[in-house]
Amino acid sequence: MVRSTFSLAALLLGACAGGASTADTSAANGPAPAAGAAAAATTAAPTDGRALVRQMHGRYAGKWYRTLTFTQKTTFTGPEGQTREETWYEAGSIPGKLRIDVAPLDSMNAFMFVGDSAFVFRGGKRVNARADRNELMTLGFDVYGQSPDTTEAQLTGLGFDLGTISEGTWQGKPVWIVGAAAGDTTANQFWIEKDRLLFVRLLKKEQNPQGAVRLDVTFDRYEPLGQGWIAPLVLINVNGRPYMREEYSDMRADTPLDASLYDTRSYQKPGWVGAAN
Numbered sequence: 001m002v003r004s005t006f007s008l009a010a011l012l013l014g015a016c017a018g019g020a021s022t023a024d025t026s027a028a029n030g031p032a033p034a035a036g037a038a039a040a041a042t043t044a045a046p047t048d049g050r051a052l053v054r055q056m057h058g059r060y061a062g063k064w065y066r067t068l069t070f071t072q073k074t075t076f077t078g079p080e081g082q083t084r085e086e087t088w089y090e091a092g093s094i095p096g097k098l099r100i101d102v103a104p105l106d107s108m109n110a111f112m113f114v115g116d117s118a119f120v121f122r123g124g125k126r127v128n129a130r131a132d133r134n135e136l137m138t139l140g141f142d143v144y145g146q147s148p149d150t151t152e153a154q155l156t157g158l159g160f161d162l163g164t165i166s167e168g169t170w171q172g173k174p175v176w177i178v179g180a181a182a183g184d185t186t187a188n189q190f191w192i193e194k195d196r197l198l199f200v201r202l203l204k205k206e207q208n209p210q211g212a213v214r215l216d217v218t219f220d221r222y223e224p225l226g227q228g229w230i231a232p233l234v235l236i237n238v239n240g241r242p243y244m245r246e247e248y249s250d251m252r253a254d255t256p257l258d259a260s261l262y263d264t265r266s267y268q269k270p271g272w273v274g275a276a277n
Contacts, residue, residue: 049162049178054148056197064144064228065253068092075245095142101270123266139199227252
């Protein structure tokens with residue numbers, strides 16, 4: 001599968017939003033999830049990545065939200081430090097579907113990930129379709145809403161060694177590291193916070209037309225959303241340099257979404273934008 005570094009960066013459905021953004025944790029979305037300390041204390045240490053995937057799924061099975069919408073401030077940083085901002089409207093359906101509409105909406109520019117494929121629309125016309133599974137959806141969201149067997153197969157296919165697991169620390173909290181031995185930052189790997197069993201970091205080598213690049217993606221500042229969580233800040237570094245920053249606002253769980261929103265053949269207007277307000 002040929003995968004563009006920047007298609008992965010563009011996808012990011014996981015986390016955002018600095019100080020002013022707050023998650024919708026109203027009664028309609030159910031109570032906020034409890035901190036994971038008590039559950040973690042009674043959970044045996046996973047022997048490998050497969051066991052960890054099963055623990056992640058089991059912790060939130062039947063509780064995690066099934067749809068998610070938010071507005072995203074997207075900031076790109078160029079090689080000379082110049083920045084460019086865009087507004088994106090994102091709608092996810094778990095598992096396996098994410099649509100991103102780029103402002104202004106009347107441009108009818110959008111892209112989406114459905115299953116193992118990505119689709120691009122410009123001016124309301126589909127201009128590209130390719131094989132491209134988004135591991136950030138798998139690790140940050142789908143793992144809680146699909147069978148562990150499915151998640152394991154997807155992660156193995158994406159180049160992660162689920163047979164290797166080690167321990168580390170990230171932002172002062174203990175983490176499980178799948179795919180790499182302790183101290184190895186070169187192997188493809190993902191990091192999971194031990195307490196709440198949430199994805200916090202990905203290190204991965206990708207291939208694009210210019211050659212091999214190294215991705216470092218973090219999901220930061222997790223806060224409750226519905227009966228799950230969302231990390232209101234996503235940072236993407238490419239070859240050690242800032243490339244993309246995502247900040248979410250107006251985050252809502254279990255928003256009703258029309259199935260036609262994920263029509264991969266023809267452009268459909270994102271009716272949820274504005275309707276949720």
